[in-house]
Amino acid sequence: MINPSGWNRARAASGNPCPSEARGGRTRRGSRLRRAGFTLFELLLVLVVLALGSALVAPRIAPLAGRRMDAALRQVHSAARHARSLAVTRGAGARLRFDAAARRWWLETETDPFGSPGVFTPPGDEWGAGAVLPKGVEFEAPPETVAFRPDGTAEDALVVFTGAGERRALEVRGYTGLSRILEEEEMDYRMANGR
Secondary structure, three states: OOOOOHHHHHHHHOOOOOHHHHOOOOOOOOOOOOOOOOOHHHHHHHHHHHHHHHHHHHHHHOOHHHHHHHHHHHHHHHHHHHHHHHHHHHOOOEEEEEEOOOOEEEEEEEEEOOOEEEEEEOOOOHHHHOEEOOOOOEEEOOOOEEEEOOOOOEOOEEEEEEEOOEEEEEEEOOOOOOEEEEOHHHHHHHHHOOO
16 A cells, blocks of 8 residues: 655655555565566676677678689680670670789780780770789689680680688689689689699
8 A cells, every 4th residue: 555654755756665655556575676687697698699790691791702702703704605606796805904912903905906906995985994912812823814716716824813711723724815713612623624
């Protein structure tokens, strides 16, 4: 029952009811007031929810470096096909250049194959500007250049990309000038057997 004394009325008016009023006016012997804070159960429950959330998110974050490597590999593969196409259609050499230290690649074409053969300059397009490899992706001892000739042939080459514990490669076949992406097992086989 609510105590009608002046002290309890003053507490009720201030917004801080007495303990018995906070529990609906009932009191029990030996009961304690609940203190502000979190129980051990509530803390453990939050930890379990966080652990489940991180277990669901972590697999989605880990393959990002692998996706970056795949994107860079596809981009260089497209550049190799474009270089071969330029060499054949223009009747002049083209080549891909690689700078492992700067993690950069670009395309160059022979400016005047008859007047000054062997002089290469980057074309004024996105291929000539090339690109820098994404963060976490690097070349593994690439050739300095991969040359494509006007007859469609090229230099045999294997350009290896590394990142996120994976290795993938771009292979250029000399007698056809065609390029393709190799998986790690096939790349290791080619490297062991002299490409």
